[in-house]
Amino acid sequence: xxxxxxxxAWIFLVYACREDIRLPEHPAIxxxxxxxxxxxxxxxxxxxxxxxEPAKIKxxxxxxxLKLVWKKGRNEILxxxxxxxxxxxxxxxxxEGYTYDIPVLKSMGNDHTGKAPVIFTDRIKGDxxxxxxxxxxxxxxxYVENQKLKKSxxxxxxxxxxxxxxxxxxxxxxxxxxxxxLNESGVSNDIFIPLEKGKVIMDAGLLNRxxxxxxxxxxxxxxxFKDSLPGNNHPLNxxxxxxxxxxMGGDIAGVAQKLKEGYFDSLGINTIWxxxxxxxxxxxxxxxxxxxTKFSGYHGYWPVSSSRIDYRYGxxxxxxxxxxxxxxxxxxxxxxxxxxxxxxxHPLYQQHKDWATNLHLPDGSLNTERWDDHRLTTxxxxxxxxxxxxxxxxxxxxxxxxxxxxxxxxxxxxxxxATKHIPEVFWRTLTYKLKKNIxxxxxxxxxxxxxxxxxxxxxxxxxxSGLLDGQFDFNVYDDAVAVFARPEIGFQRLNRSLEExxxxxxxxxxMSYISGNQDRARFxxxxxxxxxxxxxxxxxxxxxxxxxxKPSDEKAYDKLxxxxxxxxxxxxxxxxxxxxxxxxxxxxxxxxxxxxxxxxLSEEEQRVKEKTAKLNKFRRNSMALMYGDFVPLRVxxxxxxxxxxxxxxxxxxxxxxxxxxxxxxxxxxQRDRRGTFKSMFGSRFSYDNSKLxxxxxxxxxxxxxxxxxxx
Numbered sequence: 001x002x003x004x005x006x007x008x009a010w011i012f013l014v015y016a017c018r019e020d021i022r023l024p025e026h027p028a029i030x031x032x033x034x035x036x037x038x039x040x041x042x043x044x045x046x047x048x049x050x051x052x053e054p055a056k057i058k059x060x061x062x063x064x065x066l067k068l069v070w071k072k073g074r075n076e077i078l079x080x081x082x083x084x085x086x087x088x089x090x091x092x093x094x095x096e097g098y099t100y101d102i103p104v105l106k107s108m109g110n111d112h113t114g115k116a117p118v119i120f121t122d123r124i125k126g127d128x129x130x131x132x133x134x135x136x137x138x139x140x141x142x143y144v145e146n147q148k149l150k151k152s153x154x155x156x157x158x159x160x161x162x163x164x165x166x167x168x169x170x171x172x173x174x175x176x177x178x179x180x181x182l183n184e185s186g187v188s189n190d191i192f193i194p195l196e197k198g199k200v201i202m203d204a205g206l207l208n209r210x211x212x213x214x215x216x217x218x219x220x221x222x223x224x225f226k227d228s229l230p231g232n233n234h235p236l237n238x239x240x241x242x243x244x245x246x247x248m249g250g251d252i253a254g255v256a257q258k259l260k261e262g263y264f265d266s267l268g269i270n271t272i273w274x275x276x277x278x279x280x281x282x283x284x285x286x287x288x289x290x291x292x293t294k295f296s297g298y299h300g301y302w303p304v305s306s307s308r309i310d311y312r313y314g315x316x317x318x319x320x321x322x323x324x325x326x327x328x329x330x331x332x333x334x335x336x337x338x339x340x341x342x343x344x345x346h347p348l349y350q351q352h353k354d355w356a357t358n359l360h361l362p363d364g365s366l367n368t369e370r371w372d373d374h375r376l377t378t379x380x381x382x383x384x385x386x387x388x389x390x391x392x393x394x395x396x397x398x399x400x401x402x403x404x405x406x407x408x409x410x411x412x413x414x415x416x417x418a419t420k421h422i423p424e425v426f427w428r429t430l431t432y433k434l435k436k437n438i439x440x441x442x443x444x445x446x447x448x449x450x451x452x453x454x455x456x457x458x459x460x461x462x463x464x465s466g467l468l469d470g471q472f473d474f475n476v477y478d479d480a481v482a483v484f485a486r487p488e489i490g491f492q493r494l495n496r497s498l499e500e501x502x503x504x505x506x507x508x509x510x511m512s513y514i515s516g517n518q519d520r521a522r523f524x525x526x527x528x529x530x531x532x533x534x535x536x537x538x539x540x541x542x543x544x545x546x547x548x549x550k551p552s553d554e555k556a557y558d559k560l561x562x563x564x565x566x567x568x569x570x571x572x573x574x575x576x577x578x579x580x581x582x583x584x585x586x587x588x589x590x591x592x593x594x595x596x597x598x599x600x601l602s603e604e605e606q607r608v609k610e611k612t613a614k615l616n617k618f619r620r621n622s623m624a625l626m627y628g629d630f631v632p633l634r635v636x637x638x639x640x641x642x643x644x645x646x647x648x649x650x651x652x653x654x655x656x657x658x659x660x661x662x663x664x665x666x667x668x669x670q671r672d673r674r675g676t677f678k679s680m681f682g683s684r685f686s687y688d689n690s691k692l693x694x695x696x697x698x699x700x701x702x703x704x705x706x707x708x709x710x711x
Contacts, residue, residue, distance in 0.1 A: 010559055017153035017164040021144055023172060024098045028052070030439050032176060033146045034465040035103035035506075036079065036091070042077040045091075049466025050102065056095050063089040066104060066312055068148065081106060087116075088141055088182045090148055101148040101677055103180070105328060116186030121193075121647050122160060123202050123672040129177065129193060132160040137181040137188075144195075145175045170198030174211075192508040192627055202647065204621045207268055209330050209412070210445045212469065212573070213626045217334075218269040218614050219415075221518060222277065222313050223247055223298040226254025226595045234312050235296070239386040241284045242293040250594050252277070252314035256322040264331060267581060267609075268616025271332040271447075273415050275518075276300030277319070278338070279308045281345050285383050289543060291394065299518070299593070300336070301417065302343040302384065303634040306401040309674045316409075317511065322705055332412035334447060337402055339426065341384045341606075348397075349385050353392045356385035366553040371453070375421050389426045399430040412447060419450030419462055419471065427467045449512050449573075463505065470510035471573065475515055475583075476501055484563045485527040485556075489656060490637035498570065498630075507630055513567040515560075515579035518593055522586040523563055528556035531587055541587020550585065551604060557583050557604045558699040561611050562655055565701040567627055569644065569653045570617040581612045611681070615703075618680065622705070624649045633666050641666060648674045652704040656696040666692045675706035 045055035227249035280297030357377035521537035528551030628646035638657035
């Protein structure tokens with residue numbers, strides 16, 4: 001085709017798309033509107049989940065396959081899908097002179113036939129984004145921020161689609177393009193594409209700490225991390241509390257010290273998650289029978305105040321200094337917040353004992369640790385009253401308390417304890433207050449991640465525009481621990497688990513993927529066989545010494561590196577639990593909360609630390625890992641390989657559970673692939689015409705990538 005004809009064609013495309021959308025300078029929806037998932041016959045949607053002022057809404061319409069019920073001025077709408085409803089629809093809201101579109105996904109279950117579309121990034125041509133598809137596509141749904149593009153910007157064919165980026169986007173900074181495809185079998189995976197001044201971001205260096213998908217978290221328990229000021233050490237020093245259950249002296253100043261020394265920078269961390277810092281009781285509580293001991297409140301989860309920092313951790317000035325220093329380094333700080341319960345000494349409980357749920361059930365039994373059958377009322381222990389957070393007079397002051405920490409200390413978000421034990425009205429109220437008082441006025445993001453053990457459906461019920469950004473994906477974590485630690489369990493289980501999470505939360509989710517946490521035995525001790533999967537890991541931690549300085553089987557270090565590499569290279573947000581970066585050992589609580597070690601590391605511990613840092617830093621500089629497609633290449637008992645791909649930038653991750661080195665031949669999808677492949681950890685490989693031949697060490701992981709800079 002003559003060049004003049006091609007030029008005229010591109011001019012026509014851009015002109016046709018010019019008037020497609022109008023973007024507000026100050027949008028009524030902050031960030032991206034989470035898709036509405038239809039549930040049963042009727043789905044209730046709270047407009048305050050998306051809009052601060054629903055009273056200003058002039059009109060709401062829905063796609064033709066959805067029946068919408070709304071009375072003007074009301075805060076909620078009802079959606080009723082027609083029998084022949086498509087797997088994806090849309091509602092359109094007009095307010096303050098602008099239009100906003102919110103995707104609606106029909107709950108269809110997993111597409112076991114494999115006939116739903118699968119879509120991939122391909123290439124960028126000027127102002128046009130090119131995507132590919134597998135399986136027929138009946139309709140494309142493309143959104144720029146929260147406006148659905150009309151057909152004038154979309155040019156599909158049998159192999160994919162060309163999307164013309166509307167020229168109006170050049171007038172704005174960071175916005176995102178979101179794409180789905182659908183047919184009668186279901187909806188495709190999602191594709192998220194960040195734009196800057198109308199151009200697709202290809203350089204990860206343009207992302208900053210407010211880009212949630214660029215986050216890598218580090219969770220530390222303040223008391224067990226670094227003792228910088230011995231003067232604020234106040235252990236209980238009583239015979240009824242064993243040393244492992246007492247305060248060990250870590251403080252906020254210790255976290256600041258390691259921050260200033262560059263510890264978190266050196267690990268590739270850009271978000272520090274602090275354990276709870278509110279004042280905890282002076283005395284000892286709880287009981288472990290063998291060996292007999294009570295516990296101090298060293299962990300911070302027994303609040304006797306909702307606004308006062310525990311003097312054993314530090315002062316308000318020290319916390320502010322820590323956060324200021326972190327922000328200078330482009331590092332976020334989020335706080336572990338306890339809303340579900342208070343300690344019995346908390347003034348709120350002392351003054352309003354009727355604000356707590358009942359300690360005894362109607363049959364006279366204790367309502368303690370009833371995690372599932374009474375999850376919204378159960379107490380964690382007899383001295384920890386659970387608040388009745390469905391009552392306005394209770395959730396209003398408690399959400400104000402959470403808001404206080406963000407406003408007073410410029411924190412960047414929360415990790416929320418015991419999320420599933422708290423009613424949705426609390427989360428909706430808190431998130432609304434955060435948007436109204438912090439997010440909109442300051443034009444910043446606030447990341448909220450929850451802790452829920454349970455089904456994916458239960459976990460997902462707390463995620464959305466008016467709720468939390470994400471939760472910890474314990475279902476994938478449990479499968480990852482089993483697969484990487486146990487030679488007899490194949491990678492098929494882990495890949496299937498990932499696919500189920502992608503279907504439930506979307507591929508480009510904001511779920512967190514952990515190396516461990518304060519409620520689980522250390523992974524490396526499972527991998528070494530020092531803790532059996534069939535035993536009580538808490539009892540094991542109390543009754544025997546588990547890897548006092550190192551695991552009994554040094555192959556466990558390689559397996560730990562595999563787990564960390566997995567978290568760092570899948571979609572979502574990776575989390576390092578303090579000490580996992582060096583392979584600290586231990587059973588369950590409190591053995592998994594030993595004092596952090598920074599010096600005198602063994603050769604193996606140093607190796608784990610270096611590889612962890614390399615993986616984290618690589619992720620932060622890879623658009624493919626933060627925004628790319630996820631394509632399984634090989635799923636076998638002992639071999640797992642997948643591709644992360646983003647407009648010519650490819651990352652191939654390969655795990656080998658064989659004891660010996662293997663040579664693997666992989667056929668990569670045909671793409672407009674650029675640059676030269678490299679090996680992260682130095683393994684031999686060759687690449688030619690989409691064929692990658694690689695060597696992967698026994699019990700090892702290798703990452704191959706092609707370096708892509710700005711187009």
